[in-house]
Amino acid sequence: MTRAPLRFVLALLVLAASVLSCGLTRPPSMNPPGDAQQDDTFEDDVVSARTLSEQFWKQQFARLGRTYRPITEFIPYSGSAGPSCGGQPAVPNNAFYCPVGHFIAFDRDWMEGLWSDMGDGSVYVIIPHEFGHAVQAQLRSTFQLNVQAELQADCYAGATLSGLVSGGALRAEPGDEDELLLSLEAAGDPTDDWLDPAAHGTAEQRQSAFAEGYRSGVGAC
Numbered sequence: 001m002t003r004a005p006l007r008f009v010l011a012l013l014v015l016a017a018s019v020l021s022c023g024l025t026r027p028p029s030m031n032p033p034g035d036a037q038q039d040d041t042f043e044d045d046v047v048s049a050r051t052l053s054e055q056f057w058k059q060q061f062a063r064l065g066r067t068y069r070p071i072t073e074f075i076p077y078s079g080s081a082g083p084s085c086g087g088q089p090a091v092p093n094n095a096f097y098c099p100v101g102h103f104i105a106f107d108r109d110w111m112e113g114l115w116s117d118m119g120d121g122s123v124y125v126i127i128p129h130e131f132g133h134a135v136q137a138q139l140r141s142t143f144q145l146n147v148q149a150e151l152q153a154d155c156y157a158g159a160t161l162s163g164l165v166s167g168g169a170l171r172a173e174p175g176d177e178d179e180l181l182l183s184l185e186a187a188g189d190p191t192d193d194w195l196d197p198a199a200h201g202t203a204e205q206r207q208s209a210f211a212e213g214y215r216s217g218v219g220a221c
């Protein structure tokens, strides 16, 4: 890959500690005007996050002597017009993995809003998190969403990003740390409120899981 769309700070872990200590009240960082990275469109980032996530997992599975099964579809939708999953209708302002059909769908307008407001880091958290669920569906005998699965998906997302940065597929630059951490709070999931600690874990747990994956890789998840 020659694309390097992610501005991401390598000092994530240090920052995570400082953000946690102040309760995540900082406003999201904005892209500086004239930043060359703004040449990446929303569509560029979405395609890149999907392609790179699958590339990463294909390699991880190969190392284990297994074959990664790519998702069947990657479906943008608008409002309530998304694909249903096992009889459950898609909801607005959400992204989700559906084990029935092995696809990922996302409210495109919502995600573009996050991308505009919070920066491209949002896309690079949400999409790898959903791929984390797609991986769980392949590694676990039964797929069920609960706090443990959500935190593992956050850990997988962190591991994916660090793997892509260390492999050179993404470039790490200062300024995106807030985007990534705040995105963990802002992003949605299919069955429940993203902010509900009973469903996904607390913000601290989520950031900790993400940081653990980022620091130590898939094996730590």
Ligand SMILES: [Zn+2]
Pocket: 129, 130, 133, 150, 153, 189
């Ligand atoms: Zn999730």
